Amino acid sequence: MLQVEGARVxxxxxxxxxxxxxxxxxxxxxxxxxxSGSGKTTLLRVVAGLQHLDxxxxxxxxxxxxxxxxxxRHFGLMFQEYALFLHRDVAGNVEFGLxxxxxxxxxxxxxxxEVLDLxxxxxxxxxxxxxLSGGEQQxxxxxxxxxxxxxxxxxxxxxxxxxxxxxxxxxTEIRSILDRAALPALYVTHDHDExxxxxxxxxxxxxxxxxxxxxxxxxxxxxxxxxxATFLGFGPVVAAEVRDGRVxxxxxxxxxxxxxxxxxxxxxxxxxxxxxxxxxAIDATIVRSTFTGTRVxxxxxSGSGPALTVVVVPRDAPAVGDRVRLSIDPDALLVYPxxxx
Amino acid sequence: xNGNRGAARAVRIARVAVPVSFLALFFAWPLAAxxxxxxxxxxxxxxxxxxxxxxxxxxxxxxxxxxxxxxxLVGLPxxxxxxxxxxxxxxxxxxxxxxxxxxxxxxxxxxxLALLRPGGPLAFLHWQRGVAPLLVAHVFxxxxxxxxxxxxxxxxxxxxxxxxxxxxxxxxxxAFRSVTLPLLxxxxxxxxxxxxxFTFTSFGVALLLSDPAHxxxxxxxxxxxxxxxxxxxxxxxxxxxxxxxxAVVFALARAQERRAVxxxxxxxxxxxxxxxxxxxxVVGGVLGVTVxxxxxxxxxxxxxxxHVGGNWSVGSFRALGSSASTTTLFVSxxxxxxxxxxxAIVATVIALVVGGLASVAIASRPGRSTRSLDAFLxxxxxxxxxxxxxxxxxxxxxxxxxxxxxxLLVPIAHxxxxxxxxxxxxxxxxxxxxxxxxxxxxMLGASPARVWREVDLPITARAFAVAxxxxxxxxxxxxxxxxxxxxxxxxxxxxxxxxxxxxxxxxNVNQSLAMSxxxxxxxxxxxxxxxxxxxxxxGEL
Numbered sequence: 001m002l003q004v005e006g007a008r009v010x011x012x013x014x015x016x017x018x019x020x021x022x023x024x025x026x027x028x029x030x031x032x033x034x035x036s037g038s039g040k041t042t043l044l045r046v047v048a049g050l051q052h053l054d055x056x057x058x059x060x061x062x063x064x065x066x067x068x069x070x071x072x073r074h075f076g077l078m079f080q081e082y083a084l085f086l087h088r089d090v091a092g093n094v095e096f097g098l099x100x101x102x103x104x105x106x107x108x109x110x111x112x113x114e115v116l117d118l119x120x121x122x123x124x125x126x127x128x129x130x131x132l133s134g135g136e137q138q139x140x141x142x143x144x145x146x147x148x149x150x151x152x153x154x155x156x157x158x159x160x161x162x163x164x165x166x167x168x169x170x171x172t173e174i175r176s177i178l179d180r181a182a183l184p185a186l187y188v189t190h191d192h193d194e195x196x197x198x199x200x201x202x203x204x205x206x207x208x209x210x211x212x213x214x215x216x217x218x219x220x221x222x223x224x225x226x227x228x229a230t231f232l233g234f235g236p237v238v239a240a241e242v243r244d245g246r247v248x249x250x251x252x253x254x255x256x257x258x259x260x261x262x263x264x265x266x267x268x269x270x271x272x273x274x275x276x277x278x279x280x281a282i283d284a285t286i287v288r289s290t291f292t293g294t295r296v297x298x299x300x301x302s303g304s305g306p307a308l309t310v311v312v313v314p315r316d317a318p319a320v321g322d323r324v325r326l327s328i329d330p331d332a333l334l335v336y337p338x339x340x341x
Numbered sequence: 342x343n344g345n346r347g348a349a350r351a352v353r354i355a356r357v358a359v360p361v362s363f364l365a366l367f368f369a370w371p372l373a374a375x376x377x378x379x380x381x382x383x384x385x386x387x388x389x390x391x392x393x394x395x396x397x398x399x400x401x402x403x404x405x406x407x408x409x410x411x412x413x414l415v416g417l418p419x420x421x422x423x424x425x426x427x428x429x430x431x432x433x434x435x436x437x438x439x440x441x442x443x444x445x446x447x448x449x450x451x452x453x454l455a456l457l458r459p460g461g462p463l464a465f466l467h468w469q470r471g472v473a474p475l476l477v478a479h480v481f482x483x484x485x486x487x488x489x490x491x492x493x494x495x496x497x498x499x500x501x502x503x504x505x506x507x508x509x510x511x512x513x514x515x516a517f518r519s520v521t522l523p524l525l526x527x528x529x530x531x532x533x534x535x536x537x538x539f540t541f542t543s544f545g546v547a548l549l550l551s552d553p554a555h556x557x558x559x560x561x562x563x564x565x566x567x568x569x570x571x572x573x574x575x576x577x578x579x580x581x582x583x584x585x586x587x588a589v590v591f592a593l594a595r596a597q598e599r600r601a602v603x604x605x606x607x608x609x610x611x612x613x614x615x616x617x618x619x620x621x622x623v624v625g626g627v628l629g630v631t632v633x634x635x636x637x638x639x640x641x642x643x644x645x646x647x648h649v650g651g652n653w654s655v656g657s658f659r660a661l662g663s664s665a666s667t668t669t670l671f672v673s674x675x676x677x678x679x680x681x682x683x684x685a686i687v688a689t690v691i692a693l694v695v696g697g698l699a700s701v702a703i704a705s706r707p708g709r710s711t712r713s714l715d716a717f718l719x720x721x722x723x724x725x726x727x728x729x730x731x732x733x734x735x736x737x738x739x740x741x742x743x744x745x746x747x748x749l750l751v752p753i754a755h756x757x758x759x760x761x762x763x764x765x766x767x768x769x770x771x772x773x774x775x776x777x778x779x780x781x782x783x784m785l786g787a788s789p790a791r792v793w794r795e796v797d798l799p800i801t802a803r804a805f806a807v808a809x810x811x812x813x814x815x816x817x818x819x820x821x822x823x824x825x826x827x828x829x830x831x832x833x834x835x836x837x838x839x840x841x842x843x844x845x846x847x848x849n850v851n852q853s854l855a856m857s858x859x860x861x862x863x864x865x866x867x868x869x870x871x872x873x874x875x876x877x878x879x880g881e882l
Contacts, residue, residue: 050780070783071791077784083777087799096795097785148785 006056018208031199076150082141097148135166240267250305273332280327360699371732378576408479416487424495442485445818446545452642494528542725646854657851688755688816696763704771726821755816770804
């Protein structure tokens with residue numbers, strides 16, 4: 001459906017997009033995940049046609065879109081902080097795109113009711129946009145984008161301004177609406193939880209380039225490099241050495257299922273990798289315990305290395321100062337060749 | 342699709358090309374004509390060395406400075422009361438204070454003449470036309486600038502600063518002098534700068550209320566060009582005037598810039614409260630005196646227009662249709678009213694189109710080129726109306742097809758004067774639009790033209806309405822430029838009033854009063870009427 005090939009965008013000396021490729025298949029949601037400044041919003045604007053490409057192309061079903069103006073592409077875009085029209089009421093916002101398509105008032109009103117019902121805002125038609133809560137405004141923005149039945153829906157950090165409870169609810173709703181409509185979607189976010197929850201595949205961007213594209217489970221299991229692992233919240237990164245098929249870390253000599261070449265490496269333990277195990281090889285002391293409700297995050301110090309994070313259910317949590325034995329799942333010990341950066 | 346794109350490019354070019362060529366033709370060329378004239382045959386040196394003209398320049402400077410100081414002194418108490426106290430009719434009072442500012446200079450002049458003339462309430466002062474009425478009229482005009490600028494700023498000053506000073510043992514006066522006044526200084530300077538500029542380039546009241554011995558540069562340019570037909574000298578004087586005004590504008594802008602950096606913005610707390618105890622007397626006194634000072638002359642104008650030979654009568658208005666007044670004017674006074682209304686409509690349309698296009702260009706691309714466009718468009722602000730009119734006279738004197746006699750020149754000159762106001766009103770409104778709103782409309786299928794109509798226009802409608810009201814008011818009251826270019830058989834209302842004032846006899850005085858009342862009402866309706874309607878239409882944005 002959507003193909004982006006070698007997309008490059010230059011702002012003066014700054015290269016916002018540096019040769020990005022992306023292909024979206026029918027009905028699929030791809031989350032574009034990256035820190036701020038990685039070019040993910042620029043990528044969305046390029047697909048939308050709001051940003052001019054310096055090189056590369058954007059195609060839909062094999063047709064180059066270079067000559068299609070943004071308002072002729074039939075793509076929907078939900079903006080960061082929604083960009084609602086404050087000079088129109090809720091219905092006026094949702095109806096906006098429909099007015100560009102048809103002069104049939106009755107049909108428009110029907111569609112507005114239908115979409116507002118879909119996002120759970122039935123009865124809000126004549127409410128003023130400014131009087132709505134953040135979550136409600138976000139739903140109006142979603143309804144406005146959905147009303148015209150776009151062939152592709154794009155989201156630019158749609159949940160950024162919301163609190164936790166709303167984020168969770170809307171994320172679930174967006175997911176179910178996308179599934180039901182079988183609408184292909186691009187979802188830009190800097191939050192990996194959000195990306196994993198909403199997407200079929202995740203594309204990770206760094207400094208204007210795509211670094212990894214894959215299903216959430218695969219990306220989580222095996223980030224492509226140390227930077228990606230750190231960006232996903234893994235850590236800490238320690239200097240280690242591969243010798244005799246084992247990884248010699250400050251916590252001891254460990255096994256890893258990563259492909260191993262002898263020499264200096266960076267080693268990272270995935271957050272789900274370390275666990276309390278009476279037969280474990282690592283002797284550690286609990287130095288900090290953080291209660292988060294459903295689980296407890298422990299910081300455990302062993303040898304000369306930085307503290308390891310161990311997640312346990314509250315019932316099993318040892319006290320600060322306790323000595324425990326830990327083991328590290330070989331699958332969760334990620335090893336990357338040492339790089340200069 | 343290609344057609345669309347071609348159209349988009351045409352619009353992009355037009356929004357720069359139209360304002361630039363309009364102002365090049367109707368502002369830069371007339372100015373160049375003045376330059377050309379004045380630089381020829383040592384006119385400039387003659388003027389600069391002539392003690393008569395030095396005296397004129399000195400008087401212009403002197404009366405502007407005194408007018409400014411007086412205006413600030415009269416305006417500050419009203420600014421204080423409006424900023425600090427809540428009282429019934431506060432909004433009405435603020436609107437009322439603005440009325441004199443938008444009134445045509447001829448109306449104000451007629452009102453003051455009505456006050457001072459034998460039979461008027463202030464006739465006992467025995468003031469002749471001269472410096473005193475000129476200064477008072479300047480204060481009358483510009484008090485609004487001080488009340489609005491300083492009052493608006495004052496309302497946002499946290500009163501607790503002053504209270505803190507008083508807790509530390511400062512008296513009320515001391516607290517004001519050492520805490521509030523320094524904080525207010527930038528706004529006072531800003532207001533004073535504007536007042537100085539207005540009074541420095543004062544023409545209408547200077548011509549009608551002052552005497553020939555006390556002429557401002559503007560009046561002298563007019564006298565040389567029209568009465569003595571010495572275009573050379575007039576051009577040299579105009580050049581002196583342009584240079585002086587630009588120097589003043591530049592110096593004041595610099596002074597304000599320096600101030601603005603040093604001054605931290607204070608949070609906008611609404612600090613007005615009801616007056617208590619003795620404050621009631623102060624508030625009441627200030628309000629009473631201000632209302633009397635600003636309302637009195639206008640009330641007397643209306644009152645005297647409704648009296649003929651000491652009795653209540655609408656005779657003055659009825660006489661507007663008589664043949665006697667037609668002889669004075671060459672046309673019927675009602676024709677002048679119609680001319681004024683038509684010119685105002687044409688001038689407003691021209692100014693909104695030209696200024697609107699320029700505003701879009703300035704707001705859409707911040708950068709060096711649009712900044713210079715912005716600066717270019719502001720130039721008419723720093724040029725007096727007399728200069729514009731005189732420039733028209735020089736530049737378009739020898740055009741083919743009788744263009745120099747075209748009545749269209751009048752609204753064009755009015756538009757030149759009004760365009761800076763349109764740009765000042767519309768650009769901030771356009772800049773306040775979140776660009777993502779336009780993107781959102783685009784993504785929903787709106788073409789660029791549709792985006793403009795659906796997003797930009799509704800959001801800036803209020804600014805356009807305010808600008809339109811202001812343009813119409815400028816055109817209705819414009820006097821300095823019109824005096825040079827209006828055809829004798831196409832007078833506007835201000836020109837008609839001036840002609841009536843220039844003739845002896847009670848009948849002519851009465852005609853000038855009646856026409857002034859009509860012009861005053863027209864102006865008040867366009868300025869306050871348009872704004873009122875639009876605000877209600879849109880609700881609060």
